[in-house]
Amino acid sequence: MTSPVHFELLTQDLGTAGRFGRLYTPHGSLETPAFMPVGTQATVKGLTPDWLTQLGTRMLLGNTYHLALRPGADVVAQLGGLHCFMGWDGPILTDSGGFQAFSLAARNKLTEEGVTFRSHIDGRQLQLTPESAVEIQQKLGADVAMCLDQCPALPASKEEIAKATQRTIRWAQRCRDAHTRADQALFGIVQGGSHADLRAECAERLIEMDFPGYAIGGVSVGESREEVLKALEVTAPFLPANRPRYLMGVGRPQDILAAVVRGIDLFDCVLPTRNGRNASCLTSQGQVKLRNAQYKLDDRPVEEGCPCPTCSRFSRAYLRHLFMANEMLGPILASAHNLAYIHRLMEQVRQAIRDSRLREFVAETLEAIGP
Amino acid sequence: MTSPVHFELLTQDLGTAGRFGRLYTPHGSLETPAFMPVGTQATVKGLTPDWLTQLGTRMLLGNTYHLALRPGADVVAQLGGLHCFMGWDGPILTDSGGFQAFSLAARNKLTEEGVTFRSHIDGRQLQLTPESAVEIQQKLGADVAMCLDQCPALPASKEEIAKATQRTIRWAQRCRDAHTRADQALFGIVQGGSHADLRAECAERLIEMDFPGYAIGGVSVGESREEVLKALEVTAPFLPANRPRYLMGVGRPQDILAAVVRGIDLFDCVLPTRNGRNASCLTSQGQVKLRNAQYKLDDRPVEEGCPCPTCSRFSRAYLRHLFMANEMLGPILASAHNLAYIHRLMEQVRQAIRDSRLREFVAETLEAIGP
Numbered sequence: 001m002t003s004p005v006h007f008e009l010l011t012q013d014l015g016t017a018g019r020f021g022r023l024y025t026p027h028g029s030l031e032t033p034a035f036m037p038v039g040t041q042a043t044v045k046g047l048t049p050d051w052l053t054q055l056g057t058r059m060l061l062g063n064t065y066h067l068a069l070r071p072g073a074d075v076v077a078q079l080g081g082l083h084c085f086m087g088w089d090g091p092i093l094t095d096s097g098g099f100q101a102f103s104l105a106a107r108n109k110l111t112e113e114g115v116t117f118r119s120h121i122d123g124r125q126l127q128l129t130p131e132s133a134v135e136i137q138q139k140l141g142a143d144v145a146m147c148l149d150q151c152p153a154l155p156a157s158k159e160e161i162a163k164a165t166q167r168t169i170r171w172a173q174r175c176r177d178a179h180t181r182a183d184q185a186l187f188g189i190v191q192g193g194s195h196a197d198l199r200a201e202c203a204e205r206l207i208e209m210d211f212p213g214y215a216i217g218g219v220s221v222g223e224s225r226e227e228v229l230k231a232l233e234v235t236a237p238f239l240p241a242n243r244p245r246y247l248m249g250v251g252r253p254q255d256i257l258a259a260v261v262r263g264i265d266l267f268d269c270v271l272p273t274r275n276g277r278n279a280s281c282l283t284s285q286g287q288v289k290l291r292n293a294q295y296k297l298d299d300r301p302v303e304e305g306c307p308c309p310t311c312s313r314f315s316r317a318y319l320r321h322l323f324m325a326n327e328m329l330g331p332i333l334a335s336a337h338n339l340a341y342i343h344r345l346m347e348q349v350r351q352a353i354r355d356s357r358l359r360e361f362v363a364e365t366l367e368a369i370g371p
Numbered sequence: 372m373t374s375p376v377h378f379e380l381l382t383q384d385l386g387t388a389g390r391f392g393r394l395y396t397p398h399g400s401l402e403t404p405a406f407m408p409v410g411t412q413a414t415v416k417g418l419t420p421d422w423l424t425q426l427g428t429r430m431l432l433g434n435t436y437h438l439a440l441r442p443g444a445d446v447v448a449q450l451g452g453l454h455c456f457m458g459w460d461g462p463i464l465t466d467s468g469g470f471q472a473f474s475l476a477a478r479n480k481l482t483e484e485g486v487t488f489r490s491h492i493d494g495r496q497l498q499l500t501p502e503s504a505v506e507i508q509q510k511l512g513a514d515v516a517m518c519l520d521q522c523p524a525l526p527a528s529k530e531e532i533a534k535a536t537q538r539t540i541r542w543a544q545r546c547r548d549a550h551t552r553a554d555q556a557l558f559g560i561v562q563g564g565s566h567a568d569l570r571a572e573c574a575e576r577l578i579e580m581d582f583p584g585y586a587i588g589g590v591s592v593g594e595s596r597e598e599v600l601k602a603l604e605v606t607a608p609f610l611p612a613n614r615p616r617y618l619m620g621v622g623r624p625q626d627i628l629a630a631v632v633r634g635i636d637l638f639d640c641v642l643p644t645r646n647g648r649n650a651s652c653l654t655s656q657g658q659v660k661l662r663n664a665q666y667k668l669d670d671r672p673v674e675e676g677c678p679c680p681t682c683s684r685f686s687r688a689y690l691r692h693l694f695m696a697n698e699m700l701g702p703i704l705a706s707a708h709n710l711a712y713i714h715r716l717m718e719q720v721r722q723a724i725r726d727s728r729l730r731e732f733v734a735e736t737l738e739a740i741g742p
Contacts, residue, residue, distance in 0.1 A: 042692065046417075046699040049684070071667070071692045079670055079688050087684040296442070299450055309419070313458040317450050321413065321442045328417040328699060 003212035005144055005185035007032075007244040007265070013358040017236060017263035020353040023059075023244050025091040025143035026183045027083060030058035032244065032265040033349050035251065035342050036093060037273060041066050042076070042086040045273055046332040047339070049088045055308065055336055056343030059091040059143075061268040064136055065100035069119050069126075073139035081141030093144040093268070095248070096133045096175075096189075099151060101126075110150070112167065130174035138181040144213065147175040149189040151218045154227075161193040168217075169205045176209050187213040187246065194227045196234035203238035214239050215246040216264070229258055236263040253282060253345055253369060257362045260349050272342050276335030279323040283341065286369045288316065290334060295320045308340030309333075374583035376515055376556035378403075378615040378636070384729040388607060388634035391724040394430075394615050396462040396514035397554045398454060401429035403615065403636040404720050406622065406713050407464060408644060412437050413447070413457040416644055417703040418710070420459045426679065426707055427714030430462040430514075432639040435507055436471030440490050440497075444510035452512030464515040464639070466619070467504040467546075467560075470522060472497075481521070483538065501545035509552040515584065518546040520560040522589045532564040539588075540576045547580050558584035558617065565598045567605035574609035585610050586617040587635070600629055607634040624653060624716055624740060628733045631720050643713045647706030650694045654712065657740045659687065661705065666691045679711030680704075 004026050011020040021032045037044045037052065040063045044052055052060070062082055067073065079085045082092055098115065102108055105117035105126075114129030130148045137145035148171050152164040168191040179186045188211035192198030206214060216235050219228045232247070239245055244265045250256060251269020259267070272282065279290040283303035288295075290302070301311035302319065310319070310333040322330030345365075352361035375397050382391040392403045408415045408423065411434045415423055423431070433453055438444065450456045453463055469486065473479055476488035476497075485500030501519045508516035519542050523535040539562040550557045559582035563569030577585060587606050590599045603618070610616055615636045621627060622640020630638070643653065650661040654674035659666075661673070672682035673690065681690070681704040693701030716736075723732035 041696040041698055042689070043698050043700045046703065048680070048700065048704075050680070066696075070696055071688070075668065075688070075692075078668055079686060085686075085689055085692075087689070297446060297449055309421070313420070315450060315456075317442070317446070318413070318456055318458070321446075321456075325412040325437075325441055327412055327414050328702070329414045329419070331699070332417065332703075333419075 003185050004183050005212050007213065007242060009241055011354050013353045014356040015359040016261040018260050018349075018353045018358040019263055019265060020350050021244070021265060023091070023265070025059075025185075027089060027091045027143050028058075030091060031350055033256075033260050033346055034059060034266055035256070035346050036061045036266065036268040037339055038063070038268055038270045039086065039088070040270070041070070042082060044335075045277065046328070046335055049086070051309070051336060052088070052339070053090070055339045056347070057090070057339060059093065060088055062092055062094045062140065062142060063100060064094045064097035064133065064140065065104065067094075067140060068097060068136050069121050073136040077139040077141070083141065091144070092142040094137045094140050094142040094146065096146045096148040097128050097136065098133065098148045101128050102151070102153075112170075114148070130171040131178040134175050134178040134186070138179070138184065141181070141184065143184060145179065145184055145186050146215060147172045147186060147188050149191055149217050151191065152193070154193070156193070158193070158195055158198075161191070161195060162198055165191045165198045165202050169202060172206055172209060176211075185212045187211055187215055189215040189217040189248070190235050190239075191218050192231070192235070193218060194230040194234070199231065199235040200238050203235060207238075207240060211243070213244040213246060215248050217248055219247065219250065225255065228255065229262070232259055232262040232264065251342070253342065254366060254371060256345070257349070257365060261358060261362055272338035273335040276338040277331040279319075279330065279334060281334055281341075282338050284365075284368055290316060290319045290330070291323050292320075302334075302337050303341065306337065306340065308337050310337040310340070374556050375554050376583050378584065378613060380612055382725050384724045385727040386730040387632040389631050389720075389724045389729040390634055390636060391721050392615070392636060394462070394636070396430075396556075398460060398462045398514050399429075401462060402721055404627075404631050404717055405430060405637055406627070406717050407432045407637065407639040408710055409434070409639055409641045410457065410459070411641070412441070413453060415706075416648065417699070417706055420457070422680070422707060423459070423710070424461070426710045427718070428461070428710060430464065431459055433463055433465045433511065433513060434471060435465045435468035435504065435511065436475065438465075438511060439468060439507050440492050444507040448510040448512070454512065462515070463513040465508050465511050465513040465517065467517045467519040468499055468507065469504065469519045472499050473522070473524075483541075485519070501542040502549040505546050505549040505557070509550070509555065512552070512555065514555060516550065516555055516557050517586060518543045518557060518559050520562055520588050522562065523564070525564070527564070529564070529566055529569075532562070532566060533569055536562045536569045536573050540573060543577055543580060547582075556583045558582055558586055560586040560588040560619070561606050561610075562589050563602070563606070564589060565601040565605070570602065570606040571609050574606060578609075578611060582614070584615040584617060586619050588619055590618065590621065596626065599626065600633070603630055603633040603635065622713070624713065625737060625742060627716070628720070628736060632729060632733055643709035644706045647709040648702040650690075650701065650705060652705055652712075653709050655736075655739055661687060661690045661701070662694050663691075673705070673708050674712065677708065677711065679708050681708040681711070
């Protein structure tokens, strides 16, 4: 079966492992490396689809755990699927729900069959298995679904990580077998912590299953920056060049840059919108914390020269006022700027790869925004 | 001195006292009858200026009390005035702050000089006098400022209302004397409860002062619908036909219609946005309360045929989900629809006046939305 999602590798940076490419999906294509904002509950908090498009968003992530609990996968399916439900016509990727079943739900219990847990909303007991994770995601109908994986809480011994990795491989096969939706791709997730041999084995086994894309999992769960980079370095070389590589849950600009250099194509993270809601703005000169008294009379935009809807119309002083007055428009405008910033950063990254000057671009950017 | 704000009466409905006109201000003109959304803290909650324009908003109201406390009139002035500060290029009207000094602040004390009160934000003691209300509004720089008036808490005896009315007249003269800003108009406020003789006297005395516009005050503070209509009926006939008439704080569609029929040109109210934030939508078939379980799978828009950004893209089921999940986008989208609805209603009212069929239009509308 031909995958409905495929990846075209267009240019490789000469000085790094950085890749410029294009990801094709049933809801359109996008250039990579790309950042996906997180629409946890079928909405990127405070922003409409039109606004997201204007900010440069091309692909979104939806959280299966949240959507399965509320409004429920059947409700979404009856309303035409996630794209139709939330009014977003572009590509969407859903995660498997497993990460939240561990991190948000109560009384979660892990077996070979899957994970049982109680909903953090109403206490209902639920089970997520490889098969049900796929079934739910097929109902949601995103362009890309993710395999259910097991991500050990860190720190963990190599033995524990090895066990989780083996289970992840078995679960990937069960997901592969359960997945039937022709207009949706299923990506595999490579686990293995920072152990090269475990990552290599996991990658090899998943590649045998021939997924149309591969994620690198387990890197945002309490690991240090060094361990993340090590995980990337020991994993990326094992992944096929003609498939997209997705680093889950990473969104700090510095971390994105470090990952792009190591050959990553896709990112998602709540950081731009969560920081925005907390009055913290990303700029090409580093963070601007809008609640600071120094901005009380500052009539400059959040970031000078930024063409986003926030910076083209509103001052730091106005945004500070909105946050001090607890006005919704503050989080909205700051989230909008942060997404515009991160999408612009990705555009600059793509251009730098095409110009084979990614290493210089990363060095200049880190010099400006700090390590 | 010629007023920078003037009113052109274009058409009078033949069957009612309804008027179609145009209000000219330093920031553009607008057709009346018109509704002004309330931007209490220099923002209409959750909506950007661009969005407001798209929804049909032509003129906004800002609350002097809130802005004087936070960020402060001097801050707004230093940042270029309220239009520049909040990024709204159209007309703005500010109230005097008196109403909130009575209703929101603590330990308020009223004398002939003015009202002293403690800020509801930080407990600071402040004084609002006719002179300082004008001074603050001149710093904010709206197109229209309002006189400080005294609005007795109801129920009140006729004697109490008469005293408040006399003081309102004296304060109007002090405001008139204090007002110097050439690019801002100052409107008078007629008090007098539902007593025709008090309203008539107040109107007469204010007209002697030759304000470029007149508000009818004291009608949203605990009065019954009948008393509001009585106040309108005993006041409007005394007001000059060539000046705009503004009914403060009224925004229920049914009440707007009753007031338009009695010759009112301008309205403001938090109702469309406050109701929107509470998941209650205005439609031409009456209210839609989006949290109701009946909308769980309802793929229709809030209002069928409504061209607003909410109805053209999102279903009742999606909006219900947003409210159930406490997502910001719910209040945003519902507020947007409600403003679009109320502006469309005003457009229909204007057309009905031009067609001299206002009475029929009001009857048909009340039949559809209920009394």
